[in-house]
Amino acid sequence: ITILGSLNMDMVTVTNKVPGPGETVLAESFSTGCGGKGANQAVAAARLTQFHPDERRTAGVQMIGAVGCDDFGVRLKEGLQKSGVDVEFVKEVSSAGTGTATITVEKETGENRIMVVSGANQEVVTADQLADEFDYGKVLLCQLECPVETVLGHLKRASRLKTGQNRTKTILNPSPTIPLPKETFKFVDYLVVNETEGQFYARELGEKDSSPANPSLTDQATTLLEYVNSGVIITLGGRGVYYAKKEDGEIHTAILAATEVEKVVDTTAAGDTFVGAFASWLARGDKKSYTNEWQFLETAIQFGQDAAAWAVQRPGAQDSIP
Numbered sequence: 001i002t003i004l005g006s007l008n009m010d011m012v013t014v015t016n017k018v019p020g021p022g023e024t025v026l027a028e029s030f031s032t033g034c035g036g037k038g039a040n041q042a043v044a045a046a047r048l049t050q051f052h053p054d055e056r057r058t059a060g061v062q063m064i065g066a067v068g069c070d071d072f073g074v075r076l077k078e079g080l081q082k083s084g085v086d087v088e089f090v091k092e093v094s095s096a097g098t099g100t101a102t103i104t105v106e107k108e109t110g111e112n113r114i115m116v117v118s119g120a121n122q123e124v125v126t127a128d129q130l131a132d133e134f135d136y137g138k139v140l141l142c143q144l145e146c147p148v149e150t151v152l153g154h155l156k157r158a159s160r161l162k163t164g165q166n167r168t169k170t171i172l173n174p175s176p177t178i179p180l181p182k183e184t185f186k187f188v189d190y191l192v193v194n195e196t197e198g199q200f201y202a203r204e205l206g207e208k209d210s211s212p213a214n215p216s217l218t219d220q221a222t223t224l225l226e227y228v229n230s231g232v233i234i235t236l237g238g239r240g241v242y243y244a245k246k247e248d249g250e251i252h253t254a255i256l257a258a259t260e261v262e263k264v265v266d267t268t269a270a271g272d273t274f275v276g277a278f279a280s281w282l283a284r285g286d287k288k289s290y291t292n293e294w295q296f297l298e299t300a301i302q303f304g305q306d307a308a309a310w311a312v313q314r315p316g317a318q319d320s321i322p
Contacts, residue, residue: 001045001283002136003276004064004154005038006121006145007080007090008099009072010317012268016107028107034079035101035317036121037143037175038065040269043318044276045141046084048307049284060137062086064154065146066120072098073120079318089130093123099145103268103317110264110312116176121146127153136161138283141171141275144178152180155187169230169282173275179204185227190282192233192275198224217242218253225251231297235274237267241301245294252294256301259309269317270308276321277307 015027034043046061063085067073069092076098077087099119105112124146140158142151151172158168172188174180177200185191185205193201198220206215206223215223217234221244224232231245240258244251281300290296307322314320 001061001139001141001279002064002158003038003042003045003061003085003279004124004140004142004146004151005041006036006099006116006118006143007034007039007063007065007067007073007076008036008101008116008121008145009033009076010035010101010103010268012103012105012316014105014107014315018104018106018113031316033316033319034076035103035269036065036076036099037145037173037272038063039076039080040272040317040321041141041143041173041276041279042080042085043083044269044273044307044321045280045283047321048277048280048303060086062089062137064089064125066091066093066123066125067099068092068097068120069094070098072100083318089125091123091125093120096120096123105266105268105315110266112266112268114268116145118145124150126150127157130157136168139169139171139279141173141279143173143175144180145176148178148180148184152184152187155184159187171275171279171282173271174201175271177201182227185224186229188228189230190233190278191224191228191231192235192278193224194235194237194271195220198232198234221253222251233278233301235271238264241305243297243301245297247293254298256298256305259305261309261313264312266315266320267312269320270312272317273311273321274304274308278304 042063097119099121102115136158173192202215202220202223234242244253310322311320
C-alpha cells in the first residue's frame with residue numbers, strides 16, 4: 001500500500017465550551033500528537049494489516065510526504081516508523097516548517113474543529129520525480145491536504161502503470177473539499193467521502209441546471225459513479241456507511257449500520273482510521289474467499305467501521321488508532 005498525503009503535528013485542546021467570536025474560555029487540557037490525514041491513514045493501514053484474518057498474505061505500507069527540518073518533522077517520521085510505515089519517500093525540506101493542525105475537541109460530544117497550516121506538505125514528491133521502477137503496490141490512497149496537481153499526477157501514474165488483475169487500485173478521500181478537475185475522478189477506483197463532501201462533489205460534477213441543492217445519498221452516488229471506476233463510499237458517522245458499486249452495467253447500493261460504541265470520546269481520526277482499514281483489506285483480502293465482488297466490498301467496509309469504532313472511544317489522532 002502506498003499513501004500519498006500530509007503529515008501534521010496536532011495541537012489538541014479539549015474544552016467544555018467552544019468559544020464564540022471575541023470570547024475566552026478556560027479549557028480542560030492541551031496536548032500534542034502525530035497527525036495529518038495521510039499519516040493517520042498510513043498508520044491505520046500498517047497497524048491493521050496484522051489483524052487481517054488471512055495471515056498468509058502480507059502488506060507493506062510506504063508513505064509519500066514531506067516534513068520540515070524541525071523537531072515536529074523528526075517526531076512525525078519516528079511515529080510512522082514505530083507503526084511499521086516505510087518513510088523512505090517522506091522528504092525533509094528546508095523551505096517550510098512541518099505542517100500543523102490546531103484541533104478543538106468538545107468534551108461532551110467528542111466533536112472536533114480543525115485548522116490546518118500546510119507547511120512542508122506543499123513540497124511532496126511529484127509522480128515524475130519518482131524513479132521509473134517505483135511501485136505503488138496493490139493500493140494507492142490519496143487525500144487533498146497536498147497540492148491537487150501532485151495528487152492528480154500520482155493517480156494518473158498509478159492507473160497507467162499496471163493493467164488487468166495486477167493493476168494498482170486507487171482510493172481518493174477528497175478532504176478537505178476543494179474543486180477538482182473532472183478528469184481526476186476517472187483515475188479513481190474508490191471514492192470515499194462523508195455526506196458533506198459527497199454533496200459538494202455531486203453538485204460540482206452534476207448538471208448545474210438540474211442538480212438539487214442538497215442531493216440525496218442516491219443522487220450523490222449516481223452522479224459520482226458516472227466518473228469513478230468502481231465504487232462510491234459515503235460515511236455517515238453514527239448512522240453507518242452508504243455504498244454504491246457499478247457491476248454489469250447496473251448500480252447496486254446499500255447501507256451498512258455503524259458499529260455501536262458505549263461513549264464517543266474523540267472523533268478526530270475516525271474517518272482516517274476507516275479509510276486506512278478499508279485500504280488494508282483491499283490490499284490483503286483474498287477475493288477467492290468471497291461469493292462475489294459485492295460481498296468482498298461489504299466486508300472491507302465492515303472492517304473499516306469496526307476499526308473506526310475503536311478509534312472514537314480513545315482521545316487523539318494516531319494514538320487512538322487500533
